[in-house]
Amino acid sequence: MKKRSVVAAIDVGTTKICTIIADVKDNGTPRVVGVGICPSKGLHKGLVVNINEARESIRESVRRAEQASNYKVESAYVGVTGRHVTSMNNHGVVAITRNDRVVRPDDLKRVLASAQSVKTASDRRLLHVIPRGYTVDGQQGVKNPIGMHGFRLDVETHVITAAVTSIQNLIKTIRSLGIEIEDLVLEPLASSEAILTEDEKQVGVVMADIGGGTTDVAVFKEGSIWHTSILPVAGYQLTRDIAIGLGLPFEIAEEMKKKYGSVMPVYEGQGSTAPAISKDGHGVNYQDLCDIIRARVEEILKLIMLELPNADYEATIPAGMVLTGGSANLAGLATLGCEILKMPVRIGTPNDVYGIADVLRDPAYSTAVGLLLWGTKHDGKKQWKSGPFSGLTQLATQLKKLFGSNNNNKQS
Ligand SMILES: Nc1ncnc2c1ncn2[C@@H]1O[C@H](COP(=O)(O)OP(=O)(O)OP(=O)(O)O)[C@@H](O)[C@H]1O
Ligand SMILES: [Mg+2]
Structure with a gap:
């Protein structure tokens, strides 16, 4: 091709x-x-x-x-996110019946098809079926079984489904511009592609993209995707908390957050009593601003951890957490993450x-x-x-x- x-x-x-x-x-x-x-x-x-x-x-x-x-x-590759997305790990198995018992590309297709045969409700659509690893005659952890000999081929997959109505609105909007969709890609998978290293994925890592409307989570283990989820809380809620807490219009709260926001309690050079001033003269106490942001960020970090399929974090994600998305620009975020989660936390930039x-x-x-x-x-x-x-x-x-x-x- x-x-x-x-x-x-x-x-x-x-x-x-x-x-x-x-x-x-x-x-x-x-x-x-x-x-x-x-x-x-x-x-x-x-x-x-x-x-x-x-x-x-x-x-x-x-x-x-x-x-x-x-x-x-x-045509374009387009991202999908939202609370309607769900994921699960699934399993498929086929027999290698040819005389030579050599695994061929066709067998891979068949075994993936068998792993796709999950019960999908009529209002949901399969988005991804990602092979996590193959087993040939009981030999686990095979990444590429083509050419191997065996009677039985198993595959472990990560299956992601989405609500038909939600993705149809996105598809309709893009197609109305005369643009064909090459593929719909779950956003946490896309973000992971841009910022995680192969080592992190191998060892075990959680990636969280804290955007404006959603926090997209992906967990990798042994080089493969293990879990994905979407949380409906992100930068927008931070701004709303500031607006409500400090009695500011939303736009001013957003400006204050980006300009002065920090999640670390050390107010270096700012002086905890010095007010933060917006472009049009609104003034707020810097410490109050940072305290509000910090409280919500701590909550988001804890929610991300609750999404992990296993509470034994040291064994599951030794490489820690990689934070990205616009809200990862918040000053002090990686330090706060390390402090409260007691694991390595870094900011991922493409x-x-x-x-x-x-x-x-x-x-x-x-x-x-x-x-x-x-x-x-x-x-x-x-x-x-x-x-x-x-x-x-x-x-x-x-x-x-x-x-x-x-x-x-x-x-x-
Ligand atoms: N320097 C900054 N400090 C704090 N927050 C910031 C900063 N820069 C951007 N943000 C926040 O990042 C958010 C936008 O992030 P991003 O561009 O990743 O979101 P999005 O992709 O549009 O939304 P989503 O992925 O949730 O659909 C906004 O809430 C914005 O306030
Ligand atoms: Mg985004």
């Missing part, structure tokens, strides 16, 4: 939409050629609640990325991204960069079927098709 050379990703976040377009080199490394970021409207806790508003925000974000890159987005990508080196863009990396890695292995791939074409080619030739060019 011919390798596609351009990939687009759209992160439809609760507070911002981020579109990335990248060229993919022969070695499989994406090089960013266009980024479009704009505030999002019509979304609540990661879900589309107003299709018209959401469409206009996505349109603007895509337009900016297209303008920067001179590519036209015809640094391994090339091209015109300076703006993306911020925890807020982990999902968008992760979607791009996911798209590059899983090219051609679409899990969610959304119709025929239509690819991306350069604007110049499009224009040529429209005006330039007397051929009977058809859009694919």
Whole structure:
């Protein structure tokens, strides 16, 4: 199959939409050629609640990325989040009946299909079936069984399902812009792709993307995904707490949080009595501001830990916690995390991204960069079927098709 050379990703976040377009080199490394970021409207806790508003925000974000890159987005990898997403670990098994007993790619397909045969309610749709590890004739921990000999092939999978209505609103919104969906990717999986190291995934780690409307959690163990979940609490609640607690309009509370917010009780250089002042002159006590933020952040960190399938943290996640998402920009967050959770905590920023990508080196863009990396890695292995791939074409080619030739060019 011919390798596609351009990939687009759209992160439809609760507070911002981020579109990335990248060229993919022969070695499989994406090089960013266009980024479009704009505030999002019509979304609540990661879900589309107003299709018209959401469409206009996505349109603007895509337009900016297209303008920067001179590519036209015809299809894209798109993130999915929200409380409606559920996950479970499942198991599949098949017999290898051919005479030579050698495991072939077809057997892999069959065993994955057998692991997909979970009972999915009619209002839910399978989003991902991710193989976590294979067992050939009782030999566990096999990552790639192709070529091995055996009578029986087992697979452990992580199965993720989503509510049909919730994803249909997202699909409808994107398609109404003439953009086909290459694949829907669960956002915590995308963020993990951008910020976790292979070592962390192998040893055991929990990743939490604390965004505006949701905190997306993914737990990895022995190199594979083990658990995913979405919490409906994040930066928006922090701002609301400040607004209510200090009697400020929401926008001023948001500004104060970003400008002065910190979760560490050491108010270095600020003086605990010095007021924090907003652009339009609202003044609040700095210590009160930080105390409110800290209380909610502690709660979010504890909620993340409650999502873990096993309370033996030292054995389950020796590599600790990696925090990302826009709210991971809060000053002192990693230190507070280490202090209260008694485990290593670091902030994950998508640094391994090339091209015109300076703006993306911020925890807020982990999902968008992760979607791009996911798209590059899983090219051609679409899990969610959304119709025929239509690819991306350069604007110049499009224009040529429209005006330039007397051929009977058809859009694919
Ligand atoms: N410096 C900062 N300090 C504190 N919070 C910040 C800072 N910068 C951004 N944030 C917060 O990050 C949040 C937005 O994060 P992000 O861009 O990851 O969310 P999103 O992807 O739009 O939403 P979601 O993933 O929840 O749907 C907002 O609540 C914003 O207030
Ligand atoms: Mg997000």
